[in-house]
Amino acid sequence: TARVAPHPLPRLDFSGGIPAAHRTMVVVPTLLTGAHTLDTLIERLEIHYLGNRDPNLQFALLTDFPDAAAETLPGDAALLQRAREGIERLNARHARKQAAPPFHLFHRPRVWNPHERIWMGYERKRGKLAAFNAMIRGEDDGAFMLIVGDRRVLPSIRYVITLDSDTELPRGAAPGLVGALAHPLNRPRYDPDTGRV
Numbered sequence: 001t002a003r004v005a006p007h008p009l010p011r012l013d014f015s016g017g018i019p020a021a022h023r024t025m026v027v028v029p030t031l032l033t034g035a036h037t038l039d040t041l042i043e044r045l046e047i048h049y050l051g052n053r054d055p056n057l058q059f060a061l062l063t064d065f066p067d068a069a070a071e072t073l074p075g076d077a078a079l080l081q082r083a084r085e086g087i088e089r090l091n092a093r094h095a096r097k098q099a100a101p102p103f104h105l106f107h108r109p110r111v112w113n114p115h116e117r118i119w120m121g122y123e124r125k126r127g128k129l130a131a132f133n134a135m136i137r138g139e140d141d142g143a144f145m146l147i148v149g150d151r152r153v154l155p156s157i158r159y160v161i162t163l164d165s166d167t168e169l170p171r172g173a174a175p176g177l178v179g180a181l182a183h184p185l186n187r188p189r190y191d192p193d194t195g196r197v
Contacts, residue, residue, distance in 0.1 A: 106132060
């Protein structure tokens with residue numbers, strides 16, 4: 001930073017609304033560890049939405065259960081049902097005319113990891129994001145055992161904004177981020193000499 005001054009990225013002005021061609025999903029990869037934590041996650045997802053209302057913004061929890069000695073534990077089903085009901089309640093509360101319901105849940109089962117000798121979500125956070133990105137590209141391999149929300153919107157998702165479970169998405173920040181993603185000067189470029197993007 002002493003030699004190179006920071007400069008803002010060029011961005012398109014989406015302050016009046018995100019175009020449908022740039023529909024975006026805001027995702028929060030996280031663990032379902034208990035009822036109180038889940039309720040907090042759902043409340044925070046609603047706060048993200050309330051600060052960034054746009055018919056072309058969607059919001060989702062990408063979840064796994066914590067690592068365990070067995071594939072399923074007592075209480076898993078009840079917690080998953082609570083998560084389903086929470087997302088459905090948000091969609092009912094914030095129903096939008098002529099726009100897809102804004103909230104989604106994507107939950108993966110535990111799988112056996114022979115190296116760590118434990119049942120866990122495959123590759124944890126990175127795995128959830130990779131599975132979700134594959135699904136919106138049409139490469140759904142059944143990684144998610146439960147999907148709540150309108151799946152018909154998934155093929156139209158152009159960008160994914162990833163938040164940690166304790167990250168704030170300030171009011172109006174999402175259109176600015178999408179505007180930066182959409183600007184032609186910020187698009188990834190392929191270098192044929194190195195084979196890298």
